[in-house]
Amino acid sequence: MSPPRGPLSQLRRGHEELVLGLLRKHGPLSRGELGKLCRLSRTTLYDILAELVATGAVVPAGQQDDGPRGRGRPAETLALNPGAGQAIGIDFARRALHVAAVNLAHEIVGAASEPHDADLPWERRVDLAERLIGRLGGGDLRLGALSAIGAGVVGPISDPDGGPDGDIESDFENDIEAGEPLPHRAQVLLRERFGVPVLLDNNTRLAALGEAIWGAAAGGRDVLYLRLSHGVGGGLVIDGSLHRGAYGLSGEFGHIVVDPGGRPCSCGGTGCLETVASVRAVLDAYRDRGGHADDVRDLVEAAGRAEPGALALLAEVGADIGAVLAALCNAVGPGVIVIGGELAETGAALLAPIGRTLDARVMPISRHRVSLRRATLGEAAGALGGIALVLHESPLLSRYPAGPDLAAGVPPLSPRHHNLVKEGS
Amino acid sequence: MSPPRGPLSQLRRGHEELVLGLLRKHGPLSRGELGKLCRLSRTTLYDILAELVATGAVVPAGQQDDGPRGRGRPAETLALNPGAGQAIGIDFARRALHVAAVNLAHEIVGAASEPHDADLPWERRVDLAERLIGRLGGGDLRLGALSAIGAGVVGPISDPDGGPDGDIESDFENDIEAGEPLPHRAQVLLRERFGVPVLLDNNTRLAALGEAIWGAAAGGRDVLYLRLSHGVGGGLVIDGSLHRGAYGLSGEFGHIVVDPGGRPCSCGGTGCLETVASVRAVLDAYRDRGGHADDVRDLVEAAGRAEPGALALLAEVGADIGAVLAALCNAVGPGVIVIGGELAETGAALLAPIGRTLDARVMPISRHRVSLRRATLGEAAGALGGIALVLHESPLLSRYPAGPDLAAGVPPLSPRHHNLVKEGS
Numbered sequence: 001m002s003p004p005r006g007p008l009s010q011l012r013r014g015h016e017e018l019v020l021g022l023l024r025k026h027g028p029l030s031r032g033e034l035g036k037l038c039r040l041s042r043t044t045l046y047d048i049l050a051e052l053v054a055t056g057a058v059v060p061a062g063q064q065d066d067g068p069r070g071r072g073r074p075a076e077t078l079a080l081n082p083g084a085g086q087a088i089g090i091d092f093a094r095r096a097l098h099v100a101a102v103n104l105a106h107e108i109v110g111a112a113s114e115p116h117d118a119d120l121p122w123e124r125r126v127d128l129a130e131r132l133i134g135r136l137g138g139g140d141l142r143l144g145a146l147s148a149i150g151a152g153v154v155g156p157i158s159d160p161d162g163g164p165d166g167d168i169e170s171d172f173e174n175d176i177e178a179g180e181p182l183p184h185r186a187q188v189l190l191r192e193r194f195g196v197p198v199l200l201d202n203n204t205r206l207a208a209l210g211e212a213i214w215g216a217a218a219g220g221r222d223v224l225y226l227r228l229s230h231g232v233g234g235g236l237v238i239d240g241s242l243h244r245g246a247y248g249l250s251g252e253f254g255h256i257v258v259d260p261g262g263r264p265c266s267c268g269g270t271g272c273l274e275t276v277a278s279v280r281a282v283l284d285a286y287r288d289r290g291g292h293a294d295d296v297r298d299l300v301e302a303a304g305r306a307e308p309g310a311l312a313l314l315a316e317v318g319a320d321i322g323a324v325l326a327a328l329c330n331a332v333g334p335g336v337i338v339i340g341g342e343l344a345e346t347g348a349a350l351l352a353p354i355g356r357t358l359d360a361r362v363m364p365i366s367r368h369r370v371s372l373r374r375a376t377l378g379e380a381a382g383a384l385g386g387i388a389l390v391l392h393e394s395p396l397l398s399r400y401p402a403g404p405d406l407a408a409g410v411p412p413l414s415p416r417h418h419n420l421v422k423e424g425s
Numbered sequence: 426m427s428p429p430r431g432p433l434s435q436l437r438r439g440h441e442e443l444v445l446g447l448l449r450k451h452g453p454l455s456r457g458e459l460g461k462l463c464r465l466s467r468t469t470l471y472d473i474l475a476e477l478v479a480t481g482a483v484v485p486a487g488q489q490d491d492g493p494r495g496r497g498r499p500a501e502t503l504a505l506n507p508g509a510g511q512a513i514g515i516d517f518a519r520r521a522l523h524v525a526a527v528n529l530a531h532e533i534v535g536a537a538s539e540p541h542d543a544d545l546p547w548e549r550r551v552d553l554a555e556r557l558i559g560r561l562g563g564g565d566l567r568l569g570a571l572s573a574i575g576a577g578v579v580g581p582i583s584d585p586d587g588g589p590d591g592d593i594e595s596d597f598e599n600d601i602e603a604g605e606p607l608p609h610r611a612q613v614l615l616r617e618r619f620g621v622p623v624l625l626d627n628n629t630r631l632a633a634l635g636e637a638i639w640g641a642a643a644g645g646r647d648v649l650y651l652r653l654s655h656g657v658g659g660g661l662v663i664d665g666s667l668h669r670g671a672y673g674l675s676g677e678f679g680h681i682v683v684d685p686g687g688r689p690c691s692c693g694g695t696g697c698l699e700t701v702a703s704v705r706a707v708l709d710a711y712r713d714r715g716g717h718a719d720d721v722r723d724l725v726e727a728a729g730r731a732e733p734g735a736l737a738l739l740a741e742v743g744a745d746i747g748a749v750l751a752a753l754c755n756a757v758g759p760g761v762i763v764i765g766g767e768l769a770e771t772g773a774a775l776l777a778p779i780g781r782t783l784d785a786r787v788m789p790i791s792r793h794r795v796s797l798r799r800a801t802l803g804e805a806a807g808a809l810g811g812i813a814l815v816l817h818e819s820p821l822l823s824r825y826p827a828g829p830d831l832a833a834g835v836p837p838l839s840p841r842h843h844n845l846v847k848e849g850s
Contacts, residue, residue, distance in 0.1 A: 039465075044464045222670055238668060243757070245759070246645070246760030250757055252755040253756055257786050268788075268790075323682070323685075328752075332661070332668070336671075361685075363693075365692065366672070369674070
């Protein structure tokens with residue numbers, strides 16, 4: 001559960017952010033200099049500093065060398081801890097694990113992925129995560145400075161801080177498929193293994209946050225992300241924050257009905273978008289029409305050489321997707337729509353028909369106000385979103401004001417990271 | 426345009442809210458008592474208090490009568506200004522004007538409505554607003570203490586502070602029907618007439634905010650409001666705040682396509698929900714099938730006596746509405762859906778079929794997690810939403826922390842207000 005958010009705890013968090021911001025801007029400062037700059041009372045400032053030192057966010061940084069001389073001993077200065085502020089993002093996808101990490105400067109120091117069987121137990125997944133993380137940044141990531149982990153899992157999550165005692169997950173236990181690992185199991189194991197707080201969210205929603213902050217919609221405050229993969233899902237970033245919804249089930253675009261008389265869906269519904277736009281649904285339809293495709297790469301290849309059957313099918317699928325997106329645009333008004341997942345690799349063969357139906361069906365006054373883009377972060381999106389979640393939720397890690405200004409203040413991906421994502425995916 | 430939101434200005438606003446909150450909780454306090462309670466430095470506190478006194482939010486309240494004696498003269502106390510903090514909400518609907526006002530304690534002191542012709546010029550509408558406001562609270566509303574106005578208008582608005590020089594409105598000038606009054610005209614006239622800041626938003630979205638704070642969804646943090654009136658529209662309250670979208674066009678549920686081969690819509694699209702679920706569309710369909718209804722009251726009456734033709738038609742309309750709501754529930758995950766507008770007066774004849782299709786089409790795991798309710802604020806919803814907008818955007822007026830805690834902290838409507846709404850509508 002979240003800590004109480006009364007005015008006083010909000011104010012304390014504001015004070016911490018102010019002090020950290022001053023140390024980022026000015027470098028090492030004495031307590032006296034901090035006092036002048038932050039205008040807090042001496043007692044309050046010393047309280048805040050004591051806590052920041054205790055958590056390791058701030059460290060003593062030697063004595064002042066440019067102060068006025070002959071007025072007693074030079075004052076000790078404080079600085080941001082260069083080893084603190086690390087955060088790790090982990091995406092526990094159904095059949096693969098993705099990890100990424102940032103240092104205190106919030107530069108991505110590495111990202112990596114590894115496929116695994118869908119029935120791999122949580123203990124083994126966490127082993128795998130530990131191994132992959134150990135290899136990040138050339139193997140010299142110092143985990144002693146790790147501050148928090150943001151982890152994405154399959155399934156509904158409503159409270160990023162909710163532990164195994166929270167009400168939220170247990171609400172859904174009966175709804176989760178038999179044998180499906182419970183999301184909070186990952187949280188417990190990671191907390192035991194790494195000894196830091198673990199924030200949890202749905203991995204597709206985290207991918208939406210990743211794309212909105214570092215990816216195709218970087219800087220966008222209202223972003224709709226749709227992932228076309230083995231499942232069809234997505235996420236909404238609203239006014240710069242990841243939207244969870246009242247019961248943790250927002251972004252379920254794949255279960256919007258497009259054909260009430262259509263096929264049964266894994267969710268128990270009928271004719272959901274997922275029944276026509278998932279990888280399996282599209283491949284099945286392609287084969288039913290005499291196309292040859294063992295996997296999505298064959299379909300991408302067929303679309304690439306403009307095979308008429310593939311283009312016709314993707315046009316139909318794109319029309320269904322565009323109709324759903326048009327309805328959501330009228331309702332939510334996103335500035336950017338990002339299409340991700342394996343099927344997005346078919347490129348214009350799918351995105352062009354999506355755009356045509358979106359234009360035809362959205363309110364005419366909204367036409368051309370929405371930008372439709374392909375995702376850019378690939379498989380790393382969920383893990384990067386996990387990092388973004390940590391930076392957003394944890395005041396001691398954040399260099400940005402909470403909430404509204406998050407997306408605006410985040411620096412673009414460094415070239416170094418681009419390489420690493422490529423390497424990892 | 427909004428003031429800059431750097432950490433320091435955010436912090437200052439936090440300090441003001443803290444001081445105002447302490448005065449609300451404890452009543453009159455001396456500067457020394459305030460200093461102990463708020464933990465700000467003396468300089469910062471005195472700065473904040475000087476500004477609060479200058480703006481009239483805080484006034485001297487006599488000398489302390491229960492302090493320790495014999496230790497110098499008693500300290501002067503400060504209190505909230507009982508005459509300040511008034512806010513007015515105005516809903517400039519197409520064919521009627523609705524006003525409401527709150528005092529410093531944020532108690533509704535009155536609400537009133539008056540119908541007018543659709544082509545009434547803005548000058549005359551503002552005259553009418555002034556007359557209606559003058560009659561509120563038995564005519565003794567002291568407008569000298571007015572702090573701000575929140576006004577709702579028909580059409581797209583993206584920035585509540587955006588004046589006539591803002592970019593937003595002019596973006597849409599070419600899109601607005603010829604002869605349609607420009608929204609910012611109302612803002613300019615009100616500002617001239619009342620001499621206070623005027624916040625502007627779409628009136629249906631304001632009704633959503635009103636219902637989420639004082640109405641059917643009071644206390645709800647994620648609320649979807651659908652209005653079935655001469656037009657069909659709505660609004661989303663997301664995490665306690667009114668959602669505007671990237672270009673000011675969110676909540677346009679009436680223009681979600683339900684029948685791609687259907688009738689042309691006023692928006693320029695085809696087969697929108699509005700073409701089947703607006704008052705006119707439903708009345709036309711009822712008459713086409715041999716029903717007799719001069720206006721929506723006749724239809725409400727027919728539904729009330731279970732006339733089979735009316736029930737069958739409302740079942741069809743309800744199914745279309747329910748399908749749209751199911752899609753939006755999967756995407757946004759609201760905890761409460763509120764149905765307002767004249768057609769909602771048909772009651773269960775419409776809400777039951779809406780609920781049936783909603784249940785059938787929403788993801789099975791989400792079923793029964795959403796509460797479907799009829800709006801409770803009637804015609805006053807938009808004006809009350811205008812007040813909520815002011816309380817939300819203006820720190821000196823707000824008794825609530827900005828943002829996340831808005832809805833949670835707002836008191837329920839007083840019985841006094843219920844009477845006044847009734848009287849006014």
